[in-house]
Amino acid sequence: xxxxxxxxxxxxxIFANGQWHRIPDTRAVTDPATGNLVGTxxxxxxxxxxxxxxxxxxxxxxxxxxxxxxxxxxxxxxxDLISAHREELAKVVTLEQGKPLAEALDEVDGxxxxxxxxxxxxxxxxxxxxxxxxxxxxILIWRQPVGVCGLITPWNYPASMVTRKLSxxxxxxxxxxxxxxLQTPLSAVFLFRLLQEAGCPDGVANLVTGRAxxxxxxxxxxxxxxxxxxxxxxxxxxxxxxxxxxxVKRLSLELGGNAPLIVFPDADVEAAADxxxxxxxxxxxxxxxxxxxxxxxxxxAAPFIERLAERVQALRVGHGLHPETQMGPLIDHAAVHHAHxxxxxxxxxxARVVTGGHQLTGERYERGSFYAPTVLTGITxxxxxAQEEIFGPVAPVVxxxxxxxxxxxxxxxxxxxxxxxxxxDVRRVFEVAERLEFGMVAVNGTxxxxxxxPFGGIKESGEGxxxxxxxxxxxxxxxxxxxxxxx
Ligand code: ADP
Numbered sequence: 001x002x003x004x005x006x007x008x009x010x011x012x013x014i015f016a017n018g019q020w021h022r023i024p025d026t027r028a029v030t031d032p033a034t035g036n037l038v039g040t041x042x043x044x045x046x047x048x049x050x051x052x053x054x055x056x057x058x059x060x061x062x063x064x065x066x067x068x069x070x071x072x073x074x075x076x077x078x079x080d081l082i083s084a085h086r087e088e089l090a091k092v093v094t095l096e097q098g099k100p101l102a103e104a105l106d107e108v109d110g111x112x113x114x115x116x117x118x119x120x121x122x123x124x125x126x127x128x129x130x131x132x133x134x135x136x137x138x139i140l141i142w143r144q145p146v147g148v149c150g151l152i153t154p155w156n157y158p159a160s161m162v163t164r165k166l167s168x169x170x171x172x173x174x175x176x177x178x179x180x181x182l183q184t185p186l187s188a189v190f191l192f193r194l195l196q197e198a199g200c201p202d203g204v205a206n207l208v209t210g211r212a213x214x215x216x217x218x219x220x221x222x223x224x225x226x227x228x229x230x231x232x233x234x235x236x237x238x239x240x241x242x243x244x245x246x247x248v249k250r251l252s253l254e255l256g257g258n259a260p261l262i263v264f265p266d267a268d269v270e271a272a273a274d275x276x277x278x279x280x281x282x283x284x285x286x287x288x289x290x291x292x293x294x295x296x297x298x299x300x301a302a303p304f305i306e307r308l309a310e311r312v313q314a315l316r317v318g319h320g321l322h323p324e325t326q327m328g329p330l331i332d333h334a335a336v337h338h339a340h341x342x343x344x345x346x347x348x349x350x351a352r353v354v355t356g357g358h359q360l361t362g363e364r365y366e367r368g369s370f371y372a373p374t375v376l377t378g379i380t381x382x383x384x385x386a387q388e389e390i391f392g393p394v395a396p397v398v399x400x401x402x403x404x405x406x407x408x409x410x411x412x413x414x415x416x417x418x419x420x421x422x423x424x425d426v427r428r429v430f431e432v433a434e435r436l437e438f439g440m441v442a443v444n445g446t447x448x449x450x451x452x453x454p455f456g457g458i459k460e461s462g463e464g465x466x467x468x469x470x471x472x473x474x475x476x477x478x479x480x481x482x483x484x485x486x487x
C-alpha cells in the first residue's frame with residue numbers, strides 16, 4: 001500500500017512497462033516553504049524517455065482493443081484509491097508544492113473526480129452511421145484512440161493536472177508517457193503507484209521525470225507518439241507547436257492567461273470581493289485561470305477595495321501543513337522575484353500599495369519563497385502588471401467608468417483563457433459574456449475547473465479542451481469508412 005512515507009524521503013526511478021527503474025542521475029525535490037529535502041527522483045533524459053515511449057507503443061494495441069468497460073474499471077479503481085489515500089496524497093502535494101493542506105485536499109478530491117468522470121465517459125465513446133450517397137453505399141464514422149500520447153504537466157496543480165490528462169487518454173484507449181514538472185514530481189509518483197495498484201496493465205501508463213527539453217524532444221521525434229498534451233507557459237507551448245510540425249503531431253495546449261475580473265455597478269460588491277479573493281489567492285495566485293487584474297466600476301470601487309484590502313490583510317501566510325495557514329509560499333525565489341518586479345514597476349508608474357508589496361522575511365519565512373498578499377490601486381491598463389501574467393498573490397485594481405471601453409481593454413490581450421464578471425443585470429450577463437474573447441467566462445462566481453465542463457482557452461492561451469465529452473475527443477481520431485455493397 002503506498003503511503004506518504006513511501007513517497008517522501010525516498011529515491012524514485014522512472015516507471016516504464018510496469019516496472020520502476022532506478023537510474024544514477026537524480027534530482028532533489030524541496031519544500032518551497034523551508035527549502036528542506038522532501039524526496040528524490042530520477043533525472044532522466046532521452047534514453048529513458050524513448051524506453052517509456054517504446055513500452056507505451058507495445059502496450060497500445062491490447063489496451064485499445066479492450067472493452068470500454070475494462071478500461072473504465074481501471075479508472076474507477078484509481079479514483080477510489082485516490083480518495084482512499086486523500087490525506088496522504090494531499091500531504092505530498094503540500095510538501096512539494098507549498099499550498100495549504102485544505103487546498104491540497106480539494107485538489108486531490110478534484111483529481112479523483114476526473115478519474116471517476118472519465119471512467120464513466122469511456123463507455124460513451126461511439127461512432128455514427130450517416131446516410132450514403134447511393135443505394136448500395138453505407139457511411140460509417142468511427143472514433144479510434146489516437147495512439148501513444150506524451151503528457152506534460154505543470155507544478156501548480158501536481159495531482160489534478162495528472163488525472164485531468166491521463167484519465168481521458170486512458171479512457172479513450174490511448175497509452176501514455178507522463179512527464180511531470182521537476183519541482184513537483186512526487187505527487188505523480190504517488191498517483192502512478194495507485195494506478196499500478198488499480199490494475200493498469202504494464203506499459204499502458206509510464207512516467208519519466210527529468211530533463212524537460214530532452215523528454216519533450218523525444219515526444220516530438222519518436223514516430224510512435226501521435227499526440228502531445230501540454231499545460232504550462234505560452235513560451236514552451238509555442239516551442240512545442242514548432243517542434244510538432246515535422247511529424248504533424250496532434251496537440252492540446254493549455255497555456256498562460258491574463259484573466260480579468262470585471263465588477264459592474266449593479267454587482268453584489270461583497271460577493272465580488274469575496275469571489276475575487278477566493279480565486280486570486282488560491283495557490284498563492286499561481287493558477288493559469290487566476291484573476292490577473294480586477295476592473296471595478298467607479299461607483300463601487302471604494303467599498304470593493306475596502307473589503308478586499310481588509311480581508312487580504314488578514315490572510316495568514318505560512319507553511320501549508322500548519323492548520324492556521326491560508327496561503328503558502330510561491331514555488332521558488334524566481335517566482336517571488338517576478339511578482340515583486342511587476343509590483344515595483346507599477347509603483348514606479350504611479351500605483352499605490354494598499355497592503356503587502358514586499359517579500360516576507362523573518363524567522364518563519366526565512367528559508368522559503370514567501371510574498372505578502374498584496375493589493376495595488378491606481379493601476380492603469382498599460383502598466384506591465386496589467387499586461388503580463390503575475391502568477392503571484394498580487395491584486396491590482398483598475399477603476400473604470402465605461403462598459404464598452406473596459407471590454408475593449410480586457411480583450412486587447414494576446415491571451416484568452418478565462419474572464420470573470422459580477423453583475424445582476426441579465427442583459428449584461430449575456431451581452432458581456434458574448435463579447436468577451438475568452439474560452440471561459442464565469443458570472444457571479446470565480447471557480448471553473450470541474451470534470452464535466454470544457455476547460456481551455458483561445459488565442460495564445462492554447463487550443464483543445466480538458467473536461468467533459470470535449471476532453472475525450474482530444475484523444476480520439478475520426479475515421480470515415482465508406483462501404484460499397486456491390487455493383
Ligand atoms: P512554468 O514557467 O510554469 O514552470 P513551463 O512551461 O516551463 O511553465 O513548465 C510546464 C511543463 O513544461 C513542466 O513540466 C516543464 O518541465 C515542461 N517543459 C519546460 N520546458 C520544456 C521543453 N522545452 N519541452 C517540453 N517540456 C518542457
